[in-house]
Amino acid sequence: MSQPTKRDRILDAAEALFAERGYDGVTLRQIASEAGVDVALASYHFGKKLDLFNAVFERRAEALNRSRLEALRNVQRESAPAFPTVEQIIEAFLRPLELTQENADPGWRHYLALIAYVNNSTYWGKQMMSKLFDDLVQEFIAALRGALPGASDENLYWCYHNLSGALTLTFAQTERIDTLSKGKCLSSDFQAAYDHMIPFVAAGFRQVCQKN
Amino acid sequence: MSQPTKRDRILDAAEALFAERGYDGVTLRQIASEAGVDVALASYHFGKKLDLFNAVFERRAEALNRSRLEALRNVQRESAPAFPTVEQIIEAFLRPLELTQENADPGWRHYLALIAYVNNSTYWGKQMMSKLFDDLVQEFIAALRGALPGASDENLYWCYHNLSGALTLTFAQTERIDTLSKGKCLSSDFQAAYDHMIPFVAAGFRQVCQKN
DNA sequence: GTCTATACCGTGATAGAC
DNA sequence: GTCTATCACGGTATAGAC
Numbered sequence: 001m002s003q004p005t006k007r008d009r010i011l012d013a014a015e016a017l018f019a020e021r022g023y024d025g026v027t028l029r030q031i032a033s034e035a036g037v038d039v040a041l042a043s044y045h046f047g048k049k050l051d052l053f054n055a056v057f058e059r060r061a062e063a064l065n066r067s068r069l070e071a072l073r074n075v076q077r078e079s080a081p082a083f084p085t086v087e088q089i090i091e092a093f094l095r096p097l098e099l100t101q102e103n104a105d106p107g108w109r110h111y112l113a114l115i116a117y118v119n120n121s122t123y124w125g126k127q128m129m130s131k132l133f134d135d136l137v138q139e140f141i142a143a144l145r146g147a148l149p150g151a152s153d154e155n156l157y158w159c160y161h162n163l164s165g166a167l168t169l170t171f172a173q174t175e176r177i178d179t180l181s182k183g184k185c186l187s188s189d190f191q192a193a194y195d196h197m198i199p200f201v202a203a204g205f206r207q208v209c210q211k212n
Numbered sequence: 213m214s215q216p217t218k219r220d221r222i223l224d225a226a227e228a229l230f231a232e233r234g235y236d237g238v239t240l241r242q243i244a245s246e247a248g249v250d251v252a253l254a255s256y257h258f259g260k261k262l263d264l265f266n267a268v269f270e271r272r273a274e275a276l277n278r279s280r281l282e283a284l285r286n287v288q289r290e291s292a293p294a295f296p297t298v299e300q301i302i303e304a305f306l307r308p309l310e311l312t313q314e315n316a317d318p319g320w321r322h323y324l325a326l327i328a329y330v331n332n333s334t335y336w337g338k339q340m341m342s343k344l345f346d347d348l349v350q351e352f353i354a355a356l357r358g359a360l361p362g363a364s365d366e367n368l369y370w371c372y373h374n375l376s377g378a379l380t381l382t383f384a385q386t387e388r389i390d391t392l393s394k395g396k397c398l399s400s401d402f403q404a405a406y407d408h409m410i411p412f413v414a415a416g417f418r419q420v421c422q423k424n
Numbered sequence: 425g426t427c428t429a430t431a432c433c434g435t436g437a438t439a440g441a442c
Numbered sequence: 443g444t445c446t447a448t449c450a451c452g453g454t455a456t457a458g459a460c
Contacts (some may be wrong), residue, residue, distance in 0.1 A: 026235035120332035157393035158408035162378035166329030170375030174337030181369035196370035200416035207415030250428045
């Protein structure tokens with residue numbers, strides 16, 4: 001278990017800072033300072049500021065997609081030859097994210113907050129999210145199509161949109177729910193968030209997609 | 213129907229630009245240029261950049277809260293002495309936002325995108341959203357408590373959290389769903405978004421809050 | 425009171441020297 | 443890999459025109 005390289009420290013610092021303040025709210029000097037390296041080293045390793053931003057965003061995407069796809073394949077295998085239920089599919093979409101909580105590495109938390117920033121950004125949202133996550137999302141939509149026979153694409157995609165919004169607001173950990181609920185709910189409690197989100201979203205999908 | 217004042221043009225330009233690029237992604241010079249005024253005029257009217265940001269965010273909040281509260285009072289009056297249903301309450305929360313679509317003023321659209329930016333921001337989210345919208349949200353939660361007897365606060369607030377996330381992602385109009393659905397859904401189509409969101413969210417509330 | 429022109433000075437990203 | 447220089451751009455203050 002060796003020290004992370006300077007290159008990794010730059011990525012970690014950039015991840016945390018971009019997640020909190022957004023792309024434009026952070027300077028390369030802040031990132032370098034946080035990482036304990038010289039300003040120019042970021043340029044040396046990653047080129048332009050935008051390239052560093054993309055590198056941060058892409059770093060954990062593959063691992064995230066892999067664990068989610070694996071979770072989906074698992075429930076599909078378990079339920080075969082029948083299709084998995086809506087709950088099982090949503091569960092497979094969300095539960096792998098809990099690893100980010102138990103894991104000692106706080107970088108995952110920052111990464112999820114960064115996804116929240118990007119997903120809800122008029123400017124970044126479309127291109128960055130689609131490029132990294134649409135293939136995986138289509139896998140889950142396909143699975144949901146199996147669990148909800150006769151559902152129209154339009155209904156499925158709007159339902160996924162609702163799921164995506166609820167999920168990424170959770171990622172952002174704004175602590176607004178802490179205030180609103182007078183401490184009864186904590187935005188740091190992903191476990192509670194998912195426990196409530198899974199039945200909520202599953203019921204929503206059923207209601208909208210099983211109108212027949 | 214006279215021309216808007218320069219002061220209003222600054223607010224309009226700031227609203228549009230902040231919504232698209234966030235607080236740090238916009239310069240006062242861009243705002244002034246977009247508004248067709250001198251840079252210093254923004255400082256003259258609003259003081260610091262942060263004060264302008266707050267002025268933009270607060271400008272339409274009261275009108276928005278008022279129309280939503282009015283819609284809530286209407287369904288409460290219509291259903292009295294019984295409580296309005298979950299659907300009616302969610303409807304009252306969402307439908308007033310459609311005005312922003314029919315309305316010729318594109319500023320409302322930008323304003324909603326700005327709410328999306330703020331609500332999902334780790335940095336801005338808590339304070340700015342709570343200050344302007346928590347009182348209204350508590351009114352709606354109280355109404356939902358009537359429609360869902362026995363629901364715990366914890367369940368109600370997490371359900372509202374899911375609603376809030378789905379709604380603000382819609383506000384952001386990122387066009388991601390356009391790509392994902394291959395054009396079958398359009399993020400500019402608020403009407404379709406709400407048509408799918410209302411039954412989705414209402415079913416979610418019932419599922420989570422009526423477990424008994 | 426409303427508005428413009430301009431100046432100030434810190435800070436930013438980036439390139440090039442070492 | 444690191445240090446330094448460059449040069450444009452940022453927010454903001456001020457002076458004065460209308």
